[in-house]
Amino acid sequence: MKLIKRIPFQMFVLNLIAGIVCISGMLIMRYNLNEIADSYEQKIEKSINDRLDMAEVCRQMNRHHMIVSWHTLADTDEARQSYAEEAAVLKETIMNKLDEMKETVSSNEKESLFHAVYSNTISYFSNAENVFQMSTEGSSATATYYVNSYLAEFIDEISEDIDLVDDYLAGEMSAAEKKMERSIQIAEVSEAVCIICICVVMAVCMAMCIGITSKLEKYKNQLEEENERKTQALIEHNERMLLLQENTIIGMANLIENRDNDTGEHVKRTSRYVELLTRAARKAGYCAECLTDDYAELLVKAAPMHDIGKIAVSDAILQKPGRLTPEEFDAMKEHTTAGGHIITEVMGGIEEKEYIDIAVQIAEGHHEKWDGSGYPKGIKGKEIPLCARIMAVADVFDALVSKRCYKEAMPVEKAFSIIEESGGSHFDPNLSLLFCSIRDEVTEVLNEF
Numbered sequence: 066m067k068l069i070k071r072i073p074f075q076m077f078v079l080n081l082i083a084g085i086v087c088i089s090g091m092l093i094m095r096y097n098l099n100e101i102a103d104s105y106e107q108k109i110e111k112s113i114n115d116r117l118d119m120a121e122v123c124r125q126m127n128r129h130h131m132i133v134s135w136h137t138l139a140d141t142d143e144a145r146q147s148y149a150e151e152a153a154v155l156k157e158t159i160m161n162k163l164d165e166m167k168e169t170v171s172s173n174e175k176e177s178l179f180h181a182v183y184s185n186t187i188s189y190f191s192n193a194e195n196v197f198q199m200s201t202e203g204s205s206a207t208a209t210y211y212v213n214s215y216l217a218e219f220i221d222e223i224s225e226d227i228d229l230v231d232d233y234l235a236g237e238m239s240a241a242e243k244k245m246e247r248s249i250q251i252a253e254v255s256e257a258v259c260i261i262c263i264c265v266v267m268a269v270c271m272a273m274c275i276g277i278t279s280k281l282e283k284y285k286n287q288l289e290e291e292n293e294r295k296t297q298a299l300i301e302h303n304e305r306m307l308l309l310q311e312n313t314i315i316g317m318a319n320l321i322e323n324r325d326n327d328t329g330e331h332v333k334r335t336s337r338y339v340e341l342l343t344r345a346a347r348k349a350g351y352c353a354e355c356l357t358d359d360y361a362e363l364l365v366k367a368a369p370m371h372d373i374g375k376i377a378v379s380d381a382i383l384q385k386p387g388r389l390t391p392e393e394f395d396a397m398k399e400h401t402t403a404g405g406h407i408i409t410e411v412m413g414g415i416e417e418k419e420y421i422d423i424a425v426q427i428a429e430g431h432h433e434k435w436d437g438s439g440y441p442k443g444i445k446g447k448e449i450p451l452c453a454r455i456m457a458v459a460d461v462f463d464a465l466v467s468k469r470c471y472k473e474a475m476p477v478e479k480a481f482s483i484i485e486e487s488g489g490s491h492f493d494p495n496l497s498l499l500f501c502s503i504r505d506e507v508t509e510v511l512n513e514f
Contacts, residue, residue, distance in 0.1 A: 338462060
């Protein structure tokens with residue numbers, strides 16, 4: 066009887082304790098979740114902004130390096146002054162950005178990684194000033210060597226350091242995400258406990274717990290949507306960087322072509338011819354195992370770089386109106402080997418390996434001939450890379466139909482006849498026939514210019 070009398074009191078105490086625990090637990094859980102969610106949102110936003118800033122610094126450093134290269138190639142003091150002023154503005158922008166980021170560095174590891182970027186950037190700009198001075202004083206060859214060696218090495222090191230910082234920031238984001246997930250898991254466990262207690266002791270606690278869970282799920286979805294939006298912004302930013310890099314490469318190729326009094330349209334026309342011939346070869350099933358979608362895309366992208374080695378050839382040879390002497394022709398031949406070397410040294414650290422391989426093969430092999438009488442290696446037949454064989458047809462055709470300082474433009478029909486007749490001697494016979502089969506499309510491109 067006494068035991069029965071004590072049950073109501075014990076139930077009351079049990080209910081009171083359970084109610085206090087449930088209510089206290091939910092209040093604490095709500096407070097902690099709000100704190101964690103705010104911290105997570107701030108950390109994710111800070112990390113994404115830092116990654117965007119580091120990506121922007123990397124793009125601007127590559128842009129500065131390209132301007133230094135243009136400075137060494139400039140023919141006039143006005144052009145050099147213009148490039149120097151543009152580089153100075155870009156340098157100030159980069160250093161201001163790094164100084165802003167330096168103020169927000171917190172952890173020792175992040176500070177060490179950022180210091181490597183900052184230190185190499187200072188060293189790079191110091192060497193860049195030396196290059197400007199050498200170029201201004203007329204030491205173009207030495208300046209070019211510095212651009213392609215020391216400055217390129219600094220750019221590679223800075224890019225690697227930026228990648229390390231980016232990896233560290235990505236790690237921070239991942240750690241924050243895991244922490245948030247653990248907090249959510251803990252909250253879900255707490256929710257289950259609270260539901261059980263509420264079911265046993267009070268319906269009111271159940272309603273409160275369900276409300277908290279609903280709010281937590283909604284907030285989680287909001288955070289995921291925000292993270293996805295900012296990640297998409299980062300992807301779009303990287304795509305714009307790639308487009309800018311591609312346009313810079315084409316601009317550099319045009320600048321080099323202009324040295325032999327061409328209008329720069331040669332680069333655009335040959336790239337279009339390469340695209341048309343590649344499309345025709347794929348449609349005909351020629352070299353299908355090699356000529357994949359990715360290969361074709363990289364081939365067209367690399368075509369503008371075929372004559373980049375002309376930067377190593379003197380203006381006297383490039384602009385000579387008459388026939389070259391044997392010695393001058395030997396010097397001209399060197400532009401193929403020089404082109405491959407320049408692409409490897411200057412672009413090797415900022416482009417994917419497959420693109421670099423194709424660009425080098427085009428630069429070195431577009432003057433090789435099917436019968437082995439070409440240069441620089443004298444290889445023949447299918448020993449010549451497919452990309453170089455395609456480039457050879459496009460390059461020779463445009464040379465035939467274009468006016469140069471040493472000749473007048475040839476009629477289009479005669480140029481096609483030469484391409485067809487040279488199949489099996491100068492050109493891959495299959496590619497020669499394919500090129501002639503798309504005569505109308507090629508002529509249409511030619512008429513556009």
